[in-house]
Amino acid sequence: MIDFKRYFLFSFRNRPYRLITKNRKNQVGILIVSFQYRGGLIKIPNCYNCGTEERAFYAEENGFSLVKCSACGLLYLQERPDDETISQAHKQGKHRGLKDLDVTGVFDACRIPKYLDVLEDIFKGEFGNKETWLDVGCGHGEFIAAVQQYSKGKIDIRGTEPNIHKRTSAQERGLNVGYFDIEAHGDKYDLISLLNVYSHLPDPPAFLKSLKKLLNPGGEIVLETGDSADFTAKEQYRPFYLPDHLSFASERIVTDILKRLGFDVLSVNKYPYLSFSPKAVVKEIVKAVLPQYQSRIRYYAKWKRYSQTDMFIRARIIS
Numbered sequence: 001m002i003d004f005k006r007y008f009l010f011s012f013r014n015r016p017y018r019l020i021t022k023n024r025k026n027q028v029g030i031l032i033v034s035f036q037y038r039g040g041l042i043k044i045p046n047c048y049n050c051g052t053e054e055r056a057f058y059a060e061e062n063g064f065s066l067v068k069c070s071a072c073g074l075l076y077l078q079e080r081p082d083d084e085t086i087s088q089a090h091k092q093g094k095h096r097g098l099k100d101l102d103v104t105g106v107f108d109a110c111r112i113p114k115y116l117d118v119l120e121d122i123f124k125g126e127f128g129n130k131e132t133w134l135d136v137g138c139g140h141g142e143f144i145a146a147v148q149q150y151s152k153g154k155i156d157i158r159g160t161e162p163n164i165h166k167r168t169s170a171q172e173r174g175l176n177v178g179y180f181d182i183e184a185h186g187d188k189y190d191l192i193s194l195l196n197v198y199s200h201l202p203d204p205p206a207f208l209k210s211l212k213k214l215l216n217p218g219g220e221i222v223l224e225t226g227d228s229a230d231f232t233a234k235e236q237y238r239p240f241y242l243p244d245h246l247s248f249a250s251e252r253i254v255t256d257i258l259k260r261l262g263f264d265v266l267s268v269n270k271y272p273y274l275s276f277s278p279k280a281v282v283k284e285i286v287k288a289v290l291p292q293y294q295s296r297i298r299y300y301a302k303w304k305r306y307s308q309t310d311m312f313i314r315a316r317i318i319s
Contacts, residue, residue: 040082048203049074049253059233062097064242073229076247086202086246090162095244103244104165107140107173110279114271115146121269122222122314123150130190133157134214137197141170141177155191182207188216198225198254199245205257212261212317220316221263227251227270227311237273237309239294251311262319270308 046053052071055078059066065078081089081096089095093104131154135144138159147157159177161167170177192211201207211221228236229250240248255265287293 040085041079042082043079044076047072047074047076048205048247049249049257059236059240061238061240061242062099062101064097066240066242066248068229072253074247074249074253075229077243080202080246081243083202087162089244090200091164093163093165095241097243101241101244103241104163105140107169108142111142112146112149115143116150118269118271118312119146119150122267122312127151127155130220131156132189132216133191133193134187134189135159135193135195136182136211137161137194137200138170138175138177139163139166139195141173141175143193143195144170144175144177145173182210182214185214188214189219190216191220191222193222193224195222195224198223198249199247202246204247204249205261208257209261215317218316220266220314221258223254223258223313223315225249225254225311225313226273227309228273229253251313254311254313258313258315262317263315264318266314266316268314269312271310271312272307273309 047055047069050069050072052069054070055067056070057065058068058075064080066075067078068075080086085096093102095101095103133147133155135147135157136159138144138161141159144157144159147155151157157176159170159175160179160182161170161177162179167177167179192214194211198204208221208223215221226237226248227250229248236248251268251270255268258265
């Protein structure tokens with residue numbers, strides 16, 4: 001009986017890919033199979049940050065390939081689901097690949113203390129004359145709850161969330177959460193936040209540009225994403241959760257985009273991507289011994305390398 005360990009190298013719609021297998025005697029075999037992607041795919045001709053067409057293969061997961069821009073280092077999908085497929089996946093919380101991903105999750109109250117610390121680091125208790133806040137892709141509403149607590153109710157914050165299950169979860173907690181088209185939205189805000197939204201966007205520069213019209217004069221954005229594009233493929237956090245994530249950037253890439261769009265970057269605060277609480281560590285140890293899960297316990301051994309990868313950027317509109 002062959003104990004298969006599988007490495008998917010290349011797999012796209014209606015296209016064969018190589019499946020390398022190893023048995024217990026370390027003998028290698030290659031199977032040629034076909035992956036039928038249930039949705040439309042778009043080939044990405046160039047880097048959305050610098051426009052360069054040259055790129056190199058970086059990694060593969062779940063039937064999709066990540067490539068690295070040869071000029072700026074951005075990591076992005078060589079082929080991605082089309083806009084309609086992405087929109088429906090965000091609404092249902094399910095993304096298609098060799099294995100379908102369910103990314104809905106549940107409300108996590110443990111995030112609120114972290115967000116309170118982040119808010120203190122960023123604002124130092126001072127919001128000035130800012131009164132209105134929009135949280136884009138607010139999920140179950142943990143950040144909204146943190147802002148309400150931190151501002152002592154002085155900030156009127158609402159959220160927009162495409163995932164119907166997350167949206168219902170937030171509404172059941174009494175949070176002001178709905179869903180609307182950013183392009184058609186007419187209200188304006190003093191602050192807009194995007195936490196763990198950037199890497200899910202098909203075209204981050206275009207989306208960030210669309211947010212400018214929703215900001216009052218002197219308005220600000222708070223953007224959270226990973227600072228991981230400069231890692232080697234071997235160093236990267238796994239899994240990538242493709243094709244839910246469409247790109248991975250760095251501090252330099254994101255701040256350059258913001259500056260080109262007419263924002264002044266006020267601060268960049270970085271934190272460990274992984275929680276170092278005893279509960280989190282025990283959870284990863286348990287996952288390491290269960291074959292159906294992927295554990296991230298190995299990243300704890302190189303704490304310093306990964307201690308500055310969760311990035312919060314505060315920027316103010318100037319033009």
